[in-house]
Amino acid sequence: MSPIVELKDVRKSFGDLEVLKGVTFDVNRGEVAAIIGQSGSGKSTALRCMDRLETIQGGSMLICGHELHDDDVDLKSLRRDVGIVFQSYNLFPHLTVAQNIMLAPRMVKGMKQRQAREIADTVIAKVGLREKMDCYPEQLSGGQQQRVAIARSLAMEPKLMLFDEVTSALDPQLTGEVLRVMEQLAADGMTMILVTHEMAFARKVADRVIYMRDGKVHEMGSSDILRTPATPELAAFVSESAEH
Incomplete structure (x- = not known):
């Protein structure tokens, strides 16, 4: 089985600051990977590079068949395959929940109104908010807005979902x-x-845990590494996380 995500020796700098210092890992289709680590370790930058919100300066990155290290990568096609959800919900305040979800399928995929509405009905049911379809974002709690943001990404029927500290x-x-x-x-x-600080969730759901430290993958394995870390740095990070 070939991986759906492959990062090889990925490097990324902002000016003189090197944030990713040769990051290598892959993720197979159907897998859940959790990226953990202290702030500033490069987790969110790595995630943003996977949707080409940031460009890399070295190494190679293959995401759903798209070569992101190639300047000619088709971004429209990439964004159809990859959904990303951020900490901020970024919903359009003047649009209802249904309109927020239907916007991308109609604009990007050229879907007819009726088909887009059917997809919106399906994905909103997945996040348990069917009764909120005609509400505006300001009428929803933060958790509900975040669930709508997830539904909006799902409406594009992506092959890969990225979650940044959602x-x-x-x-x-x-x-x-x-x-x-x-x-x-x-x-x-x-x-x-998913980039996450929710260790209990990572333990429960992740097939693969990637612990980043100082811009590199410091330790990686199944979620068992959270129970029995191989390095003192991960052991310290896990016990620190447990205290919060």
């Missing part, structure tokens, strides 16, 4: 409702890469 702005109860949606997506076989 629960970090939410209180514990709202965090739980978003994580339940992500858990169900994992159970449905969606390929997912």
Whole structure:
């Protein structure tokens, strides 16, 4: 089985600051990979590079068959295959939930209104918010807005979903409702890469855990590495996370 995501010796700098210092890992179709590590370790930058929101300066990156190290990569085609959800929900405040979800399928895929509405109905049911279709974002809680943001990405029927600290702005109860949606997506076989500080969730759902430190992959393996870390640095990080 060939990986759906392949990073080989990926390097990324912002000016003189090298943030990714030769990152290598791959993720297979249907896998859930959790990227963990202290702030500043390069986790979110690696994720943003996978959707070509940032360009890399060295190494190679193959995402859903797209060579992201190639300047001529077809970004429109890439964004059809890769969905990304951020900490901020980025919903359009003047559009209803249904309109927010239908926008990309109509604009990017040229879908007819009726077909886009059918897809919107399907994905909103997946995130458990069918009764909120005609609400505006301001009428929703933070957790509900984040679930709509996930539904909006799912409407493009991506092959890969990227999640960047999607629960970090939410209180514990709202965090739980978003994580339940992500858990169900994992159970449905969606390929997912998530940058997260939710260690219990990573232990439960991730097939692969990637611990980044100082711009490199410091330790990687199944979620068992969170129970029995091989390096003192990961052991310290896990025990520190448990205290918060």
